[in-house]
Amino acid sequence: MSGPKKTVLLYNPEAGRIRTRRDLLRRLLERLREELGAVEAAATEGPMTAGRIARQWIEAGADLICVAGGDGTLNEAAAGVAGTDAALLPLPAGTANVLCNELGLGNDPLRAAAELKRLTPVSVAPGVLRSGSGERLFLCMAGAGLDARIVRLVSPEFKRRFGKLSYWEAGLAQLGRRLEQFEAVVDGRRYTCSFALMSRVRNYGGDLWIARHANLLEDRLAVVLFEGSSSLRYLKYFAGVVLGRLAGMRGVHVLDARQVEVRLLDDQVIDLQVDGEHAGYAPATVELSRRRLRLLVPKRYATAMRPAAVASPAVAEPLGRGD
DSSP, X not given: OOOOSSEEEEEOTTSHHHHHOXXXXXXXHHHHHHHHSOEEEEEOXXXXXXXXXXXXXHHTTOOEEEEEEOHHHHHHHHHHHTXXXXXXXXXXXXXXXXXXXHHTOOSOHHHHHTXXXXXXXXXXXXXEEEETTEEEEESSEEEEEHHHHXXXXXXXXXXXXXXXXXXXXXXXXXXXXXXXXXXXXETTEEEEESEEXXXXXXXXXXXXXXXXXXXTTSSSEEEEXXXXXXXXXXXXXXXXXXXXXXXXXXXXXXXXXXXXXXXXXXXXXXXXXXXXEEEEESSEEEEEOSSOEEEEEEHHHHHHHGGGXXXXXTTSBXXXXXX
């Protein structure tokens, strides 16, 4: 990649790796300056501030925004960068680091920064979730139902201390309870489910792949719907995720979509999440944003994923298929 004119490192001081590794920020700035020259540093000021700060730096002339934080910080920053000529470089410093694991950048921000010479800019369409709580862009995924409920129930203090283990603890607590169901309208076709995943990436939670047919370089949503009100049914679904056999499993729909509507069937509460952050409650609409984003990715990732853009994935059901 050609050198940027002005670079900013936007970091979340509360991100797990930055909080626990006291010299990480200093070493990260040193590594970036070795590769890029002058680099300014700017801290986020709390939840939902990264986008505003990123946009302010872009208006001041920055054309590369490096973001060190978790997936929540990245999607906030993306909202400020999308629709501009600036590029975004994700640096893994959070709990799951879904986007960085998807791209092959791993979980170490210093190693990711060392990849700068092997990165290339690509134009991607972020997803956007619209609900009564407003509009949220996402680079990884939006979820409705079970996983979003788990996100809401995770204790912030437990998450600070135990990281990804906090999500497993909250998830296991759901076993045995009856799950709320809702209607997912996928490009006009209706499905009843208890968990809907609308994804731009294959990776889920940093360790798993649920939407294996997702491709960030294609302009489509990869959708996976899970039926059933019994939480015990998810033990079978989880086995399907681990073994890579969700496609064709009874009760699971693997789809491509342009738009997904999440509708209530009754007066139950249906949670929403984007990139691991609680995002309010249904009803909601999920689709691709018209504000594109210049994202720096490893050249090997761009090469591997681009060929898939010429054909629809074999594992996905045809568009518009319903029950």
